[in-house]
Amino acid sequence: MPLNDLKVRTAKPKEKFYKLTDGDGLYLHVTEKGSKLWRFRYRFGGKEKLLALGTYPEISLADARTRRHEARKQLAHGIDPGAVRKAQKQAATAETETFEVITREWHTKFTPTWTSGYAEKLLSALERDVFPWIGARPIKELKAPELLAVLRRIEGRALETAHRMRGLLGQIFRYAVATGRAERDPAADLRGALPQPKERHYPAIVDPKEVAPLLRAIDGYKGDFITKCALRLAPMLFCRPGELRQAEWSEINLDESVWNIPAEKMKMKQTHIVPLSRQAVAILTDLKPLTGTSRYVFPSLRTSKRPMSNNTVNAALRRMGYDKDTMTGHGFRAMARTILDEVLQVNPNVIEAQLAHKVPDRLGTAYNRTIHLAGRRQAMQRWADYLDELKAGAVVIPFEAAKK
Numbered sequence: 001m002p003l004n005d006l007k008v009r010t011a012k013p014k015e016k017f018y019k020l021t022d023g024d025g026l027y028l029h030v031t032e033k034g035s036k037l038w039r040f041r042y043r044f045g046g047k048e049k050l051l052a053l054g055t056y057p058e059i060s061l062a063d064a065r066t067r068r069h070e071a072r073k074q075l076a077h078g079i080d081p082g083a084v085r086k087a088q089k090q091a092a093t094a095e096t097e098t099f100e101v102i103t104r105e106w107h108t109k110f111t112p113t114w115t116s117g118y119a120e121k122l123l124s125a126l127e128r129d130v131f132p133w134i135g136a137r138p139i140k141e142l143k144a145p146e147l148l149a150v151l152r153r154i155e156g157r158a159l160e161t162a163h164r165m166r167g168l169l170g171q172i173f174r175y176a177v178a179t180g181r182a183e184r185d186p187a188a189d190l191r192g193a194l195p196q197p198k199e200r201h202y203p204a205i206v207d208p209k210e211v212a213p214l215l216r217a218i219d220g221y222k223g224d225f226i227t228k229c230a231l232r233l234a235p236m237l238f239c240r241p242g243e244l245r246q247a248e249w250s251e252i253n254l255d256e257s258v259w260n261i262p263a264e265k266m267k268m269k270q271t272h273i274v275p276l277s278r279q280a281v282a283i284l285t286d287l288k289p290l291t292g293t294s295r296y297v298f299p300s301l302r303t304s305k306r307p308m309s310n311n312t313v314n315a316a317l318r319r320m321g322y323d324k325d326t327m328t329g330h331g332f333r334a335m336a337r338t339i340l341d342e343v344l345q346v347n348p349n350v351i352e353a354q355l356a357h358k359v360p361d362r363l364g365t366a367y368n369r370t371i372h373l374a375g376r377r378q379a380m381q382r383w384a385d386y387l388d389e390l391k392a393g394a395v396v397i398p399f400e401a402a403k404k
Contacts, residue, residue, distance in 0.1 A: 038054050042075060202333075227298075237259075247297040273373060274380075350375040
C-alpha cells in the first residue's frame with residue numbers, strides 16, 4: 001500500500017530502525033531516535049544503489065515522490081541519479097571552496113596574530129597579484145604550473161616579492177590541507193623554480209668615524225620636533241622602525257626607565273622589553289608635554305589618532321643628505337649590532353636579545369622577553385654613553401684595534 005501523509009506524520013521510533021515503503025523504490029527510513037529519512041533504492045549497471053532524497057518534514061511525501069520520479073526518469077535515459085547528485089555536490093563545493101574564499105578565511109583566522117599593517121599588506125598583495133588570476137579556481141584543482149605563472153608575473157617586477165609570495169601560497173595551501181579542502185601543497189613543488197635574489201642588506205653606517213657626523217646631523221635637524229625626537233631615539237634604541245613609530249605612551253614607564261612593547265606589535269609575536277637609558281628618558285620627557293595627551297608618542301603630523309608615517313624617518317635622513325643607499329631607519333639596528341659587538345665587545349647573546357631575536361636559554365631556543373635583561377640594561381646605557389662620546393668628538397677606536 002502506498003504511504004499517506006497521516007501514516008508518515010504519525011510514524012513513531014522503535015527499538016530498531018524500520019522502513020515504510022511507498023513503492024517504486026521509495027521508502028521512509030525511521031531511525032531509533034525518530035528521524036525520518038527518505039530513500040530511493042534502484043539498480044544501475046547491475047548493482048543495487050541507494051539515493052538519499054532528504055529528511056521529513058522538510059521534504060514532504062509529495063516532494064519525495066517528485067524526486068523519485070526525476071530519478072526514475074534519469075534511469076530511463078541511462079543516467080545514474082547517484083552520479084548526478086555527486087556531480088552537483090562537487091560543483092556546489094567548488095563554488096564555495098575557491099582559492100580566494102579559502103585564502104580570505106585563512107587571512108581572517110590569522111589576522112589577530114599579526115600587526116594590522118602587516119595583515120593589510122598581505123591582503124593587498126593577494127588582491128593585486130594573485131586573486132585576478134587564480135582566485136576563482138577551486139583550490140583543490142590548482143597545480144604547480146598555475147602557481148608558477150602567477151609568480152612569473154610578480155618576478156618580472158620584483159624577484160624578492162615573488163619569493164615571499166611563494167612562501168605565502170605555501171601557508172595558504174597547508175591551511176587548506178589541514179582543513180580538508182586540498183590534498184597537498186603544490187607550492188612546495190616550486191622550490192628552485194625561481195632564480196635566487198641577490199642577498200640584500202638594509203643600507204647602514206657601521207663605521208664609528210661615519211656614525212659621529214650622522215649623530216651630529218641629527219642633533220642639528222631643523223625639521224619637526226617630533227620627527228627629531230624619533231631620529232634621536234632611533235640609533236639609541238635600535239628597535240624596528242615600525243615598533244618605534246607605533247610606540248604608545250601607555251607602554252612607556254619613565255619612572256622605571258622601560259618601554260614594554262606588546263606582542264601584537266612585534267615581529268616574533270612576543271612581548272619585548274626595551275630598557276631606556278638616561279638619555280632616552282630625557283628625550284621622552286622633553287617630548288611628553290607635546291604629545292603626552294595623545295595615544296602615540298610620535299603621532300602623525302596630520303592627526304594624533306594615527307602614528308607617524310613609516311617613511312618619516314627615512315625622509316628626514318634624505319633631507320639631511322643621506323640617500324637610500326647610505327642609511328635607512330632600519331640601518332640603525334645593523335649599526336648598533338656591529339659596534340656593540342666589535343667595538344664595545346658586548347656579549348652577542350645580549351645584543352641579539354635586545355634586537356628581539358631568538359636567543360638560546362635553559363629551556364631551549366624559545367624567545368624569552370626577560371633573558372639577559374640585567375646585561376641589556378647595562379648595554380643600553382653603555383651604548384647611549386658611547387653615542388654621546390662620538391658626537392662630542394671622542395677618539396674613535398678602529399674595529400681591528402677594538403678586537404685586540
